[in-house]
Amino acid sequence: MIPIVVVWTNYTSTVQGRVVKLVPCENCSTEYVYVLEREGTGVGTSFYLMNEEGAESHAVSSAKDTLQQYLANDFDPVPCPVCGHYQKYMFPKLLETTSLWGVGAMVAVVLVGLFSFVGTLFWGMNYLQQPNDYALGRLGATGSVLAVVGLIGAGLLAAQRAQVRRFNPNAEDQENRIAKGKSRAVTRADFEAKQQHSILWIRRPPSQERQRAQSAISGQGVRGCESSSL
Secondary structure (H helix, E strand, O other): OOOOOOEEEEEEEEEEEEEEEEEEOOOOOOEEEEEEEEEEEEEEEEEOOOOHHHHHHHHHHHHHHHHHHHHHHOOOOOOOOOOOOOOHHHHHHHHHHHOHHHHHHHHHHHHHHHHHHHHHHHHHHHHHHOOOHHHHHHHHHHHHHHHHHHHHHHHHHHHHHHHHHHOOHHHOOHHHHHHHHHHHEEEHHHHHHHHHHHHHHHHOOOOOHHHHOOOOOOOEEEEEEEEEEO
């Protein structure tokens, strides 16, 4: 048999960017802003060196599209810098970082349950084809494990739902929450005042070096290339 040689080149592009997010506080009605930073990655593939530029271009455009999606739809759980209030839509993301044990336990339960189900199915078919005490014992053991795992899984789901209902990050000390907010955010009024000051400063720079100052949100890209063959 003649081996078929497949040659391809993988292009990977990584783009970083940031955007200003505006948040109206549900508690004190203050509008505040913070900077959201994200990274987007794209991949393009060229077979037999036939479309190198197209693969590279696809990687770059894919990375930019991914980055734009993140910047437009994602958020960070940043509390209000005035009253320290976390907005309700931020609760799920905060809960993700505080209940990793629940995710790990659920993954373990699913894996054990899957193996138990396969074992129960195997020994059940084995017993039906050739009834014997050994197969019956194995069927009972795997079936029991499956039942116990099912009960544990149901209990974990109930516990997670109860935790979600009880979860309230605003019960944390208010001063700590305000400090966290001030470390990431400023009020809209302060932000606009600083922007206006920057505009005036740029229009009347005292030196040529200060003329290089600019108020912009920028991103930078890093691209990579990988060639492979079989």
